[in-house]
Amino acid sequence: MIIAIDGPAASGKGTLARRIAAAYGLPHLDSGLLYRAVAWSLIARGVALEDAGQAEAAARGLDAAALGDPALRSEAAGAGASVVSAYPPVRAALLDFQRQFAATPPGAVIDGRDIGTVICPQAEVKIFVTASPEERARRRTRELLGRGEAVDEAAILADIRARDERDMNRSAAPLKPAADAALLDTTALDADAAFAAAAAIVDARALKTV
């Protein structure tokens, strides 16, 4: 079974994807980490994010071992990922890895922006997770403070709005719900309630495909 979980920054899709993967015994891929790793490889070498050629080379040479680097979780890596992910050759270079991951039995839970629309349009279950920008900024601020990163909630909110704008309006695989995705607004749901709602969606969809 393939479960695609898409949505904007800090909507809670990663948390949901991890919990659903554990509950249903499926491997999990956080596809955002791939774009973060590409951005970080430029940032760490002092290469401008606007250098699309270098970004493509970084995507082609991506080493899965680099995905565990805690620096990829930083705000700078997330904002950089939103820039390099708009380059079609970067997306093309990362496509096979994601499709291969999904195609390997017993399937996968993958979270990102275009999993239900581009990477796995055949996914049995598609969930599009949202929350208000203000709630997402609160969550991300708490998370980054907890990680020891000095952050300001107003700046995080501005970054989230800028990222939404870039991710939704790019021409290559823009952020949008697949026509057959279930929408899940987690603004007023804590992580447990969001998981219960998502599991109910998975169960209902999975039953339909048996």
Ligand SMILES: Nc1ncnc2c1ncn2[C@@H]1O[C@H](COP(=O)(O)OP(=O)(O)O)[C@@H](O)[C@H]1O
């Ligand atoms: N429903 C929720 N309510 C409150 N906080 C949440 C909820 N879901 C996730 N979080 C927290 O919000 C932050 C962002 O969640 P995450 O799953 O990383 O989002 P995303 O993968 O969409 O960027 C994390 O610190 C996470 O623990």
Ligand SMILES: Nc1ccn([C@@H]2O[C@H](COP(=O)(O)OP(=O)(O)O)[C@@H](O)[C@H]2O)c(=O)n1
């Ligand atoms: N499947 C994906 C996943 C992420 N991305 C890009 O990578 C950036 C970082 O994604 P992420 O999922 O790690 O970020 P958060 O939602 O966790 O903040 C996003 O803003 C997108 O621009 C993408 O284009 N396609």
